[in-house]
Amino acid sequence: MEHVTFRNPDMEWDIAADLYFPPSFDRDKTYPTVVSAHPIGSCKEQTSGNIYADRLAQEGYVVIAFDASFQGESGGTPRRLEDPAQRVEDFRRVVDYLVTLPYVDDDRIGVLGVCGGGGYSLNAVMTERRFKAVVSITGVNYGRMVRENSIAQGGPIAAMEAAAAQRSSEIAGADSELNAALPPSAEVAEQIGDIDVIEAYDYYCTPRGQAPNGPATFDVAHGASALGWDAFHLAEVLLTQPALIVIGDKPGGFGAYRDGFEIYRRAASQDKELVVLEGVSHYDLYDQPQGAGAALEKVIPFFGEHL
Template sequence: MATDSIEHITFRNPDMYWDIAADIYFPPNFNTSTTYPAIVTAHPIGSCKEQTSGNIYGTALADAGYVVIAFDASFQGASGGTPRFREDPAQRVEDFRRVVDHLVTLPYVDADRIGVLGICGGGGYTLNAAMTEKRFKAVVSITGVNYGRMMRENQGSADGVVAALRAIDAQRTKEARGADSAATTLLPDSAEAAAQIGDIDIVEAYDYYRTPRGQSANGCVLFDTAHNAAAFGWDAFHLAEELLTQPLLVVVGDKPGAFGAYRDGHEIIDRAASKDKRLLELTGVSHYDLYDQPKGAGEALKTVIPFFADHL
């Protein structure tokens, strides 16, 4: 895609004290006097709009005729908000509404034909946002992860979750008393350390985020320590049986790893109230193949693009 087919923007909603940064991808032969269906794309946790949500899915969907807006979550990437690297599920979900509010002001966007797509944790947030944001007419989750479930499981037990919350409380108290903020990462320090852990999601996460394959200055995979408590009490799928009603496509690979997208994909497709829902399970495909690899993202898009065409 030519660089002049992408517009870098920032905007601020009335309920915000910071800017949201986004990239708008335009279809070929874009004409401002025409209206287009639009798709919002959401990046993974610890990621940014320049990575898979923009450069892979944003580009492909724009080439297929959509106006696509890939945005950085509040507190992350080029978006504003402090403390930095905050992963707050409520804010992440609210960001979707803020992006739609901006989209519907653009004269070339058809406000009645807006879809949404998210990857990894962004896929989980997409599913949750669509439950209460009905301006989204079609919903796609790519290897979506229920971030709250993942955070709880990472602690091993309920006692582990409580211990983690107490550690967060202690750091928050330190910062309230003037200490510097702290951030943690889910990634090992080296490819060798990732290989020793051995889980496919961890190994491939290091390869994606820490090598030229997917590395980006804003894709830091850092998480503010003192402001992460809310995630432990959050469930992306809460009320899906009642409120997730839009046409739904869930894409997973059949090579499961520690992040749990395979299980989450099967769970949400069973639970969603949607009358029109489909699970696409790709053979021999991992979580990170669905970020940027032809056998993953490339194959997924062969179904994603017709799905949006049918529903937008």
């Protein structure tokens, strides 16, 4: 593995990424390559890198797991910004970097994303035609999710009003505000009772998946754009590349189960497959053998056929 940073001419900050290489890697050869995108509130060291990138590299792929702009080790301010337009643009920036590498086969680049990274990946391929195939692992339509979650604030309009007020306060000199996506303790998570919330706490807040750059917190003042975004907009027209959608059959509040069925139905791809893994939850698909392990048994032949 090699840690890299790069900057596009249109950027004022660096993107940080880890490149994973196949065994017996030879820089004089060219390889099929996969871009691996981390979940919402996460970082490249969690699931996109240590699970999916690592295994795909073992199977002969060059894989790049990157930190989204404003998150992880990548640059940009404000920190912990979750702006869907920027997140999707990052995919293009990563491909721009990949095509400068002599060992990357420009005609065999695919993309895989986990959770929100899956939703972003599905959206990115609609307008980034250098991607030849896409895999969504328990993909979440982030715009749909934040609109539903805003009900506790009075709905999306009220949430946007709150973001606007916070932004004005910060312009006037107030400190920035971060929104914690997870409950403060395992006991509170259990009281909430949703499987995705319970397992999110277990993943992000215990040694299982905890990482310094993946705190699952979000900037409040700049979050309004997500409320007006839809990962699946125009999928019926623009999502034409081969697509593999992997979900578990244990639905939770984050909505990956129904998002998986929706994008499978709507995608214009002639070559598309929906895999529903029995007895598997959203977070099983991050790092557990019955989840991520089973998903990879589908992902490897899919990329083998299409890259």
